[in-house]
Amino acid sequence: MKLLNLLKTLDYERLAGTDGEQRAYQTIINHLKSINLKPHLETFEIDGFESGTAELICGSKSWEATPYGLCGDSSTTGELLYLENADALFLRPGAYDGKIILYNHSSKRLHELVSCSSIKALIGVSAPHKKAYSYSYRQNMPKEELIPSLMIRYDYAQALMKLSGQVITINIRQKAEKKVAHNIVLDIPGTGIDNSLTMLVGHYDTVARSHGASDNAAGTVSLIKAAEYFSKHKPARDLRIVWFSGEELGLLGSFAYANAHEDEIRQRLRLVVNVDLGGDPIGRNVLFVLGTKELMGYATGLLRGKGLLFAEQLNIYSSDGMPFSVFEIPSLNIARVGGTALFTGHTEEDTAKLCTEYGLTEIYLATQTLLDHVLNSQFYPINKEIDDSLRDKIERYLWNSTLTKPDLFWREKYKK
Numbered sequence: 198m199k200l201l202n203l204l205k206t207l208d209y210e211r212l213a214g215t216d217g218e219q220r221a222y223q224t225i226i227n228h229l230k231s232i233n234l235k236p237h238l239e240t241f242e243i244d245g246f247e248s249g250t251a252e253l254i255c256g257s258k259s260w261e262a263t264p265y266g267l268c269g270d271s272s273t274t275g276e277l278l279y280l281e282n283a284d285a286l287f288l289r290p291g292a293y294d295g296k297i298i299l300y301n302h303s304s305k306r307l308h309e310l311v312s313c314s315s316i317k318a319l320i321g322v323s324a325p326h327k328k329a330y331s332y333s334y335r336q337n338m339p340k341e342e343l344i345p346s347l348m349i350r351y352d353y354a355q356a357l358m359k360l361s362g363q364v365i366t367i368n369i370r371q372k373a374e375k376k377v378a379h380n381i382v383l384d385i386p387g388t389g390i391d392n393s394l395t396m397l398v399g400h401y402d403t404v405a406r407s408h409g410a411s412d413n414a415a416g417t418v419s420l421i422k423a424a425e426y427f428s429k430h431k432p433a434r435d436l437r438i439v440w441f442s443g444e445e446l447g448l449l450g451s452f453a454y455a456n457a458h459e460d461e462i463r464q465r466l467r468l469v470v471n472v473d474l475g476g477d478p479i480g481r482n483v484l485f486v487l488g489t490k491e492l493m494g495y496a497t498g499l500l501r502g503k504g505l506l507f508a509e510q511l512n513i514y515s516s517d518g519m520p521f522s523v524f525e526i527p528s529l530n531i532a533r534v535g536g537t538a539l540f541t542g543h544t545e546e547d548t549a550k551l552c553t554e555y556g557l558t559e560i561y562l563a564t565q566t567l568l569d570h571v572l573n574s575q576f577y578p579i580n581k582e583i584d585d586s587l588r589d590k591i592e593r594y595l596w597n598s599t600l601t602k603p604d605l606f607w608r609e610k611y612k613k
């Protein structure tokens with residue numbers, strides 16, 4: 198089946214722990230079973246939620262909005278205040294207590310904004326010409342800090358900022374509860390040249406309200422195609438393909454996986470290839486190398502040899518490779534960016550309609566090319582190493598996404 202036709206079978210919201218996720222993992226499993234592959238599911242518990250709805254009311258006027266994930270049901274009435282830059286909450290502590298804050302910018306993260314003040318509710322503004330983004334609170338937020346929060350469209354914000362100082366009501370209807378989410382795991386055993394393990398991963402879940410075609414049904418179908426390819430072209434080394442859920446809620450599936458498989462990760466995992474974002478008709482292929490310069494040269498060279506031009510960058514990438522960096526496992530993150538997805542990402546407009554076969558082909562071919570070499574070369578071609586220059590970024594990223602201080606289990610590096 199063509200990549201685009203596969204992608205069309207996943208063109209619906211696939212929020213972790215919901216019916217949409219279940220429909221998606223059943224669809225992926227059915228595709229794999231139809232080519233005689235036998236994946237299994239690994240479950241993990243999350244603080245989940247249904248997308249929900251929200252509205253803002255002032256007098257006889259009302260506007261629809263989208264609630265942040267994990268807010269739950271609420272009705273809040275208070276004075277609206279427009280703060281262009283919400284850093285003011287830090288710089289005038291206590292001055293805005295009890296207010297409903299409409300804001301456009303902050304250098305702080307959401308959890309920092311909420312924990313530093315006693316405001317009643319937060320309203321964020323989406324980019325112009327774009328439907329409201331979907332956001333969610335983090336899993337480890339203290340319950341009392343999960344204040345009613347929502348996103349509104351840019352044009353609605355223009356109307357609302359004129360109401361600063363008036364009393365408004367925010368109604369949020371959203372079921373938030375413990376849910377079970379599912380990773381799909383498929384092993385393709387090698388012929389036994391050594392006992393290393395290489396992983397190919399990508400997330401199949403979406404944010405609330407989005408079909409996540411570009412992000413990341415695109416990567417999901419690349420993984421299905423790769424499963425088909427490597428089951429027919431048996432590699433020398435073991436390959437494990439994992440479709441993660443819960444990525445959009447803070448890499449929950451990959452963190453759960455890393456937790457459950459820590460011993461094996463330490464003993465034999467050597468590389469993670471992660472595919473995230475694709476499908477754009479006009480775009481730019483990019484390769485984020487969370488590893489060393491040596492790995493970056495190796496990977497881009499292999500791709501060029503196949504006529505695939507990827508803009509390479511030694512950097513972290515906000516996706517499922519990150520939990521493995523805790524154990525100094527490098528990851529190659531394959532993505533296609535820059536076109537329509539720039540405007541539709543994490544909104545309800547990220548649908549299959551905007552994806553093309555062309556926009557999916559090169560990210561798939563890059564995936565196949567890299568793995569073909571790594572899995573079949575005489576010696577494992579990549580060192581289990583991440584450049585020290587990325588260490589601080591990794592720590593900060595992990596801390597922000599888990600709200601817990603990370604421990605990195607990296608090899609000691611001695612200077613010559």
Ligand SMILES: [Zn+2]
Nearest residue numbers: 412413473474
């Ligand atoms: Zn993604």
